[in-house]
Each structure stands twice: as C-alpha cells, then as structure tokens.
Amino acid sequence: MDCYSIFCFSAFAFFLLFLLRPILKFFLSPNSNSNSSDNPTLPPGTLGWPYIGETFQLYSQNPNVFFASKQKRYGSIFKTHILGCPCVMTSSPEAAKFVLSRAHLFKPTFPASKERMLGKEAIFFHQGDYHAKLRKLVLRSFMPETIKNIVSDIETIATSSLQSWEGRSINTFQEMKSFTFNVALLSIFGKDEVMYREDLKRCYYILEKGYNSMPINLPGTLFHKSMKARKELAQILAKILSTRRQMKHDQKDLLGSFMGDKEGLTDDQIADNIIGVIFAARDTTASVLTWIVKYLGENPNVLDAVTQEQQSIMKRKEECGEDKALTWADTKKMPITCRVIQETLRVASILSFTFREAVEDVVYEGYLIPKGWKVLPLFRNIHHSPDIFPEPEKFDPSRFEVTPKPNTYMPFGNGTHACPGNELAKLEMLVLVHHLTTKYRWCTMGAKNGIQYGPFALPQNGLPIRLSLKI
Ligand code: HEM
Numbered sequence: 232m233d234c235y236s237i238f239c240f241s242a243f244a245f246f247l248l249f250l251l252r253p254i255l256k257f258f259l260s261p262n263s264n265s266n267s268s269d270n271p272t273l274p275p276g277t278l279g280w281p282y283i284g285e286t287f288q289l290y291s292q293n294p295n296v297f298f299a300s301k302q303k304r305y306g307s308i309f310k311t312h313i314l315g316c317p318c319v320m321t322s323s324p325e326a327a328k329f330v331l332s333r334a335h336l337f338k339p340t341f342p343a344s345k346e347r348m349l350g351k352e353a354i355f356f357h358q359g360d361y362h363a364k365l366r367k368l369v370l371r372s373f374m375p376e377t378i379k380n381i382v383s384d385i386e387t388i389a390t391s392s393l394q395s396w397e398g399r400s401i402n403t404f405q406e407m408k409s410f411t412f413n414v415a416l417l418s419i420f421g422k423d424e425v426m427y428r429e430d431l432k433r434c435y436y437i438l439e440k441g442y443n444s445m446p447i448n449l450p451g452t453l454f455h456k457s458m459k460a461r462k463e464l465a466q467i468l469a470k471i472l473s474t475r476r477q478m479k480h481d482q483k484d485l486l487g488s489f490m491g492d493k494e495g496l497t498d499d500q501i502a503d504n505i506i507g508v509i510f511a512a513r514d515t516t517a518s519v520l521t522w523i524v525k526y527l528g529e530n531p532n533v534l535d536a537v538t539q540e541q542q543s544i545m546k547r548k549e550e551c552g553e554d555k556a557l558t559w560a561d562t563k564k565m566p567i568t569c570r571v572i573q574e575t576l577r578v579a580s581i582l583s584f585t586f587r588e589a590v591e592d593v594v595y596e597g598y599l600i601p602k603g604w605k606v607l608p609l610f611r612n613i614h615h616s617p618d619i620f621p622e623p624e625k626f627d628p629s630r631f632e633v634t635p636k637p638n639t640y641m642p643f644g645n646g647t648h649a650c651p652g653n654e655l656a657k658l659e660m661l662v663l664v665h666h667l668t669t670k671y672r673w674c675t676m677g678a679k680n681g682i683q684y685g686p687f688a689l690p691q692n693g694l695p696i697r698l699s700l701k702i
Pocket of ligand 1: 354355356366369373418507508511512513515516519581582585586641642643644645647648649650651652653655656
C-alpha cells in the first residue's frame with residue numbers, strides 16, 4: 232500500500248469513527264451516569280460492540296473469569312450485552328432474591344430451541360395460574376412424604392449401577408447420568424418405568440444433543456434429528472398414558488400426580504412436563520455427584536469421616552437386627568455426608584447463574600433495568616464471595632455446621648421457580664454415597680484439574696476413574 236492509499240484509508244476510518252461515535256459511546260461507555268432514584272440510570276458496565284456485544288469475551292474464557300472481572304471493576308450490579316441481548320448481571324444476594332421472588336416483574340426466558348425441544352407447556356416457561364398448578368403437582372410427588380416410599384428402589388438402582396462400574400475405568404459423569412436418569416424415571420413412572428427404560432433412554436439421548444443447537448429444522452441437522460426423537464418420545468409417553476388409564480388405582484409418582492389432577496392436564500401438557508423434569512433432574516444431579524467423587528478423592532480426611540458415618544449406620548442396623556436396606560430414617564442420620572453435599576453444591580455451583588427478563592421498566596437501588604433486558608443473578612459469584620464464605624475456593628464441609636445467612640446460599644434457586652426436586656436430588660446423592668464409600672475405593676485417571684462447561688460446570692473429561700471393591 233502506498234502513502235496516498237494509507238492516507239485515504241486513515242481519513243476514511245477517521246470519518247467512519249466520527250459518524251459512529253454516538254453509537255460506540257452508548258455501547259462502550261463504562262458508566263457516564265450517576266444513579267439516583269429520581270433519575271434512574273443504567274447500571275455501570277460496557278455493552279461491547281453492536282449486536283455481538285461482549286459474547287466473545289464471555290465465551291473465549293472460563294465464563295466465571297468474565298463475571299469476576301466485571302464484578303471487580305463495576306461492583307455487584309453491572310450491565311453487559313451477550314448473545315444478542317442487553318443484560319444486567321448481579322452478584323448481590325439481596326438483588327438475586329429481589330429478581331427471583333418478583334415473578335410479576337421478571338419472567339423466565341430461554342432460547343427458542345430449548346422451548347421447542349422441551350415443549351412449550353413445560354413448567355419452566357410459565358408464570359401465573361398455570362405455573363402454580365404445575366408446581367403444586369410436581370411438589371406433591373417430590374416432597375419428603377412421597378419420596379420416602381422409594382428409598383429402597385433408589386437403593387436398588389444405586390447398587391446395581393456401582394456393581395456395573397466395578398473393576399472398570401469409567402467416565403464418572405456418563406455413568407452418573409445413567410444412574411440419575413433411572414432415578415428420574417422411577418420418580419416419574421414408578422416401577423412401570425423398567426418396561427420403557429431403554430426406549431425412553433434411546434430417544435432422550437438423541438433429543439438432548441439438540442438442546443443447544445440452532446433451531447434449523449432441515450433433514451441432516453442436529454435440530455431435525457432431535458425433533459424426530461422428541462416426536463418418538465411423545466409417542467412412547469402416549470402409550471404409557473393409555474396403559475395407565477386402563478389401570479384403576481391411583482399412583483403416587485409424578486405421572487399419577489399429573490393424571491389425577493381434577494382440573495385435567497392435556498396429554499401434550501403432561502408429555503412436555505415429563506420431558507422437562509427429566510431435563511431438570513438428570514444432568515444437574517449427575518454433575519454434582521461427579522464433583523462429590525472428585526472432592527472426596529482429593530480430601531482423604533473428609534472421605535474418612537463420611538465413610539465412618541456411613542459404616543456406623545450399617546453397623547447399627549446389624550446390631551439392632553434391622554433389615555439391611557436403607558430407610559428414610561437412616562438418611563436423616565448422615566449429617567457429615569449432608570454437609571459434603573452442601574459444600575459441593577457451593578464450591579462447584581454447577582448452575583453459575585439463571586436468566587430472567589424484565590417485563591416492564593424496573594428500578595432497583597436507583598438503577599434502571601429496562602423492559603426486555605435480561606437479568607442474570609450470578610449464583611456462583613455469591614457462593615464464592617469471601618465476605619460470605621471465607622476462603623471460598625477451599626473445600627470445607629465444616630463451614631455448614633453454621634447455617635448460612637439468608638439468601639447467600641441458593642444452589643436450588645430461590646423464589647417462584649426454586650427447584651421442586653431438591654429433596655429427591657439430595658436423597659439419591661446420599662444413597663449413592665452410602666454404597667460408594669462403604670464398599671468401594673477409586674482412583675482418578677488422567678489430568679486431575681480443569682473444568683469444562685457443557686452447560687453445567689464439570690471436572691475435565693467427566694472425571695475418568697477406576698473403581699474397585701474394598702477387600
Ligand atoms: C443437584 C441437583 C439439582 C440442582 C442443583 C437443581 C437446581 C435448580 C435450580 C437452580 C432451579 C431454578 C432455576 C431458575 O430459577 O431459573 C431449578 C428448577 C427446577 N428443578 Fe432443579 N435442580 C436439581 C435437581 C432437580 C431434580 C432431581 C428435579 C426433579 C426431580 C428437578 C426439577 C426442577 C424443576 C421442575 C425446576 C423448574 C421449577 C419451576 O420452574 O417452577 N431439579 N433446579
């Protein structure tokens with residue numbers, strides 16, 4: 232390029248920048264506003280480039296580095312722009328509670344592809360009366376009174392899973408997914424599930440591959456294959472529904488709860504919510520179990536304490552001449568193991584954040600959250616705040632000997648959409664850890680550190696381990 236061309240190019244670039252200055256100023260200015268309640272202003276932060284926003288900054292690194300550096304620079308509430316949407320992110324417990332508990336101001340929001348795959352009638356996408364009705368039905372089948380009746384069935388699934396891993400090198404996450412899938416089916420269909428397990432599994436495994444795909448429904452695309460599998464899944468569910476209708480007695484599982492509802496759910500509503508619950512229940516619980524295996528392996532003192540607690544439950548049952556099978560009452564005598572689960576949920580924070588959308592202009596602490604903007608409560612930042620949890624990176628279950636302050640610990644969310652499956656998740660983790668620690672030992676294979684996001688935080692490569700029976 233000669234000098235003249237360089238001059239012309241520079242002049243043109245300068246002219247372009249001059250024209251675009253007001254737009255760039257809007258997107259890149261950190262915070263030119265003051266914040267007062269009378270004259271609310273946008274939170275501090277940058278919006279990045281038009282449309283692209285700061286999506287590359289977020290996804291070119293560990294997303295938590297992005298959140299932490301923003302928080303350091305702008306404080307606990309800041310604006311950004313990701314995946315084509317302007318957002319407000321917040322890492323303050325009070326703001327997270329405010330957003331999650333005011334359903335009339337902030338509605339749930341998901342990518343279009345997820346809504347089409349799970350089904351538009353699924354609980355996650357709704358508010359108001361329909362949401363409240365679904366929640367009542369879901370909570371009814373996952374409350375302690377109901378799930379205490381399936382402890383021994385969960386135990387059977389746990390022991391047969393562990394037996395099948397014994398003597399093999401396994402990918403912990405993949406195997407845990409299989410365990411949590413079977414428990415989810417048990418809680419949804421009761422013992423009927425065994426008949427349909429393999430077909431449901433085959434279809435669901437194809438469906439899930441499309442969860443984060445582009446919603447292009449053309450032959451050959453991931454989305455198309457997933458939609459086909461979803462159709463097949465709905466047909467299997469229709470078959471299960473019709474068999475159930477021929478049986479007279481009420482069942483206490485989730486399907487029974489949906490079918491028994493006086494107001495009546497349509498078959499499509501039932502199918503969407505069953506697929507939705509499998510989606511909510513499986514990978515979440517499997518990720519946490521994978522982290523438990525990792526943290527127990529890295530902390531021999533904690534592993535010893537858990538093993539002793541679990542062995543003492545077995546011993547006491549033997550001494551009292553009780554049946555060997557675990558009971559609901561036994562799971563209430565596992566305080567150390569419970570704290571390990573709590574601390575794992577905190578450190579791993581597998582759901583780093585959740586999404587809501589402002590349904591109208593909202594003013595919070597003098598900041599304006601405009602209608603249509605996404606709002607992200609950052610669970611992980613709250614769980615990793617040194618002011619709330621000293622030495623936050625340290626795995627220390629004993630910190631839960633003291634109950635955390637209100638709203639500072641929300642691994643299962645908070646407010647209107649908080650997790651209705653949390654009791655079941657904790658129960659299945661306790662049962663699996665009981666058998667894992669009393670009967671088996673394991674060692675990690677390959678790289679020991681590193682986290683992958685897909686979308687839940689997971690140990691690198693799903694934590695390959697080798698499991699063997701204790702002698
Ligand atoms: C350790 C495992 C689990 C974790 C960490 C977890 C976490 C969460 C969180 C944070 C939310 C709220 C999301 C939001 O507000 O946007 C949620 C919602 C939900 N979870 Fe869980 N969950 C787990 C296991 C389960 C299980 C086992 C089930 C079912 C048996 C389940 C069913 C649901 C459902 C149906 C919702 C939607 C509730 C609504 O929209 O009203 N989850 N979960």
